[in-house]
Amino acid sequence: MxxxxxxxxxxxxxxxxxxxxxxxxxxxxxxxxxxxxxxxxxxxxxxxxxxxxxxxxxxxxxxxxxxxxxxxxxxxxxxxxxxxxxxxxxxxxxxxxxxxxxxxxxxxxxxxxxxxxxTVELPDSILEEEITVGEGTKYELEGLLTLPVEMDDTVPAVVLVHGSGPSDRDEAVFAYKPFRDIAWGLAEQGIAVIRYDKRTFTHADELIKDFGNRLTVFEETVEDAIRAAELAKADPRIDEERVFIVGHSLGGMLAPRIDVEGGGYAGLVILAGTPRPSWEVAYDQNRAAIQSQIKEEDEKEKQMKLAEEEYEKAKSLEEIGDEAAQDMTVFGMNGYYLKDMDKFDTRAWIDEMEKPILILQGEDDFQVYYDKDFTLWQELLSGKEQATLISYPGLNHSFVAYEGPHKGTLAEYKVPGQVDDKVIQDIGEWILKQEK
CATH class of the missing domain: 3.10.450.590 (Nuclear Transport Factor 2; Chain: A,)
Known part of the structure; x- marks a missing residue:
């Protein structure tokens, strides 16, 4: 036994x-x-x-x-x-x-x-192919081309351009994958989509070695968005005259510059972007965080003073030399990086703009502001017939709806959610109605 x-x-x-x-x-x-x-x-x-x-x-x-x-x-x-x-x-x-x-x-x-x-699965009506943006260059970037399965003719396409910081092809942040959501939703409407890993995500060490404190948004973002546009236009399944840029946050801020410097897009879609300098937005973000998160008045006053000092440094960037800018930081960002970004005059570009442009904004966005940034777009684009502006109640910076105890903080991004269907539908409908 x-x-x-x-x-x-x-x-x-x-x-x-x-x-x-x-x-x-x-x-x-x-x-x-x-x-x-x-x-x-x-x-x-x-x-x-x-x-x-x-x-x-x-x-x-x-x-x-x-x-x-x-x-x-x-x-x-x-x-x-x-x-x-x-x-x-x-x-x-x-x-x-x-x-x-x-x-x-x-x-x-x-x-x-x-x-x-x-938990999502690729819809049966679309397919994805591996691509390389900048193939043969020092900074090759892996990505995906999303296409509708059924195509009777060439289709329009979009290139998705990331916000700030290192980011993968899905622009994943905590529980969100907004670029995946947008790519799948647009492909289901008959629009091809290119998304790719950001250069600072794939080649961070090489960029530090090659550029150090001379890195600008051109090396970080602009050049790759231009290369992605060239890749899209070279694909025989895509209508080369109907390739659009869809930029989110920093990508939206840079969309006009990307187009001017070589993107040659048919039109621009700006998601939660701003015509204001990024350091000005950072100033507002810091002040809001200090007010909401710091309870002790002495510490709050101290942090507010530091924010004001950073703001004054930012305002001096235009006057100081490039070497001095390289040696300073403003709200944690390199001064030379910000100085280069400020060289592009968005307001002057708007005055001469002829291409169609779509501006979208979540009204619950606590990173780029509905009452400051979106209203400024409205002011600057007033009278421009080719401009369409839409805001969405209840949607945050990633165009996800959230109601809960973490509302208005980064913690809300940790609760799983997807880009609102209405936003994706609006983007698709706007693209499809643009004339060749």
Whole structure:
């Protein structure tokens, strides 16, 4: 007779590392957060992640959703005493990753949940092809061309241009992938879309080595958007006379310059962009953050003074030399970078503008402002028949609707959401009605 002494054995001796990880996941799915902490967290992890925090983080990603499946499950023996388990969990509307680090006693010394992402699949009516923007150059960028499956003739196309900072082809930020949403939605309307990884995302080290504090938006953004336009126009499936630029945030600010310096686009779509200098927007953002986040009056006054000092530095950029600008920062941005950006006169460009332009703005955007930036566009474009301006109540900087406790803060971007369908529909309809 074989006697199983399971009751006399410790879980460490019974369970493999995979079984231990699955046990933790199952307990979390059953909302047994206290048991997870007591039975599986090492003392240091119990001190750093409270039961309430664990429950809140888990439920923020799974509330109202039904578990579908574990899509991937990988283990890695990092050292003799540490094992790492990573799993991707799919729910009805979202998916997220769980990363667990077990010590030699089968206790968790590390536990992390990734930001949730909407669970979506490529629609059957569209397809995607791998592309390379700037192929053969020093700064090749991988990307995707999204196309409708059925095409009776050449189709119009758009090039998506990122906002500030390093960004992948989807312009992913926390739980959002706005460029993926826009690309799929426009392709379903019969419009080809090019999106690609930003140069600062793929070649950050090379750019620092090559340019240092002489880096400008031309090397960061403009040149690649021009190359993407050339790539689109060279594709026989695309109507080369109907290639448009769709720029988001910084990409929207730069869209006129990109067009003038070689993009040669048929028209411009500016999403949450501004005709104001970026340092002026940064000043407003800093003041708003200080007012909302700092409670102590002495500290608030101190930070306001620092913001005013940065603002004065920004206003001096036009007068100082290039070398001096290279050696200074303004609101965390290099002075030379900002000085170069300010050389393009958006107001003068508007005066001479003949191409069609579409300006879109979320009214709940707390990064680029409806009451300052959008209204300034309205003022500058007044009387321009080729200009269309639309604002959307309830939509934020990424044109996602959000109502909840994190409203007006970066934390709202951590709640899974997608670009509003009405925005994508409006972009598509506007493009399709532009004459060849």
């Amino acid at each position: 074989l006697l199983l002494l399971v009751g006399c054995m410790n879980k460490e001796e019974v369970m493999t590392i995979e079984e231990a990880a699955q046990e933790v996941i199952t307990l979390l799915q059953n909302e047994e957060y206290q048991k997870v902490s007591e039975s599986w967290f090492a003392e240091e992890l119990q001190n750093s992640i409270s039961v309430d925090d664990l429950a809140g983080d888990w439920e923020e990603r799974t509330a109202g959703d039904e578990f579908i499946a574990t899509r991937s499950f990988q283990t890695e023996n990092r050292t003799e005493s540490l094992d790492i388990v990573e799993a991707t969990l799919e729910y009805t509307t979202t998916q997220f990753d769980v990363r667990m680090i077990f010590n030699q006693d089968r206790r968790l010394v590390g536990f992390h949940l990734s930001e949730g992402m909407m």
